[in-house]
Amino acid sequence: MASVLLLFAHPAFHKSRVNKILIESVGGLDNVTIHDLYEEYPDFNIDAAREQELLESHDILIMQFPFFWYAPPALLKEWEDIVLEHGWAYGSTGKALEGKKLFCTISTGGSSQVYSKGAKRFTIRQLLAPIEKLSQLCHMDFLPPFTVHGTHLLKEEDIREHAERYRRFVFALSSEKLDCSKLEKLDTIDENADKLILKAL
Template sequence: MQRSILLILSHPAFERSRANRALLEAVRDLEGVRVHDLYEEYPDFAIDVEREQGLLREHDVIVFQHPFYWYSVPSLLKEWMDLVLEYGFAYGHAGHELDGKWWLSVITTGGGVESYCRAGGNRFTMRELTAPLEQTARLCGMHFLPPFLVHGTHLLNGPQDFRPVGAEYRELVGALRGGRLTPQEVAGRESLNLGGRVLGDG
């Protein structure tokens, strides 16, 4: 089964981004992947709710790619969620438009992997910190996949540093597209990085 993928990119300073730009370049030419840049589409935050809901209806897998801002998502993506995932569409008695679709968060962080644990500076794991996103997906009837994580982006310098994680991301999106991965197979994992690794594990 070939699944259609909507990649919702949310980065308020994408022109200065290295990590998110490298990730996007790794997958944007894949067949069946539609890239939707929220900050490019809505620089004034005037979100076209009906259009966005239409895009969600048309795709099987929704990928939210963004940097981690104050343990959450960039402001425009939060506004998008508040408006687009409305009662009667995404949840509630008659809100079943997203039932069965897949949610994947692709998140970049400046902090290293070691800082996202009980003993680390951020005190919680990424799965714990992304619990609000997981519950949002579940309320909308979606399958929440473990996130794909790129830690320590401030330590990465040139293309050679980003190439491995870009290749991982491309393989993951290809697996989602081609039906080679199911939510049941990855349930309980901390991340969807290959082999359970995250950048910085060595």
């Protein structure tokens, strides 16, 4: 089974309703390491060598965060700037991340309608273009984002349903029970992603 490093970035986790439950759900899987960046680095003083070691020892990277101004919270951007070094992550000798999978798990206050295709609108996948592009530069396989929309209107039972869907998805991905060729073409890992799970779990 593939190992999963979940990089979690939430500046106000004590107030979280959605990410808290999502994290509890996947944190129960044996092969998932939860790495809470705001807990580890409250002063933004990121240890690049330690982060690189963690990345090297896992096969799949998840970046999980609430959408803040259509982007990841600031510490995740700082993490990218410090950890993804030339000669290690990219460049002619930078192959440390080659072949690893990367996807984002994102909660949004905006509804799915806000992030659907249309005039003056952008999908979450479009808004994630910098992360998709960095994954190309670092020779990683980028997968569409797992999304939970309309967070302010969700009841606890709705959040628990999303969390169960998330757990199923991460388990299926890490046990190679997902049809990744179809998955890559999706804009987002929504409720339809369950149809791509190849075998009963």
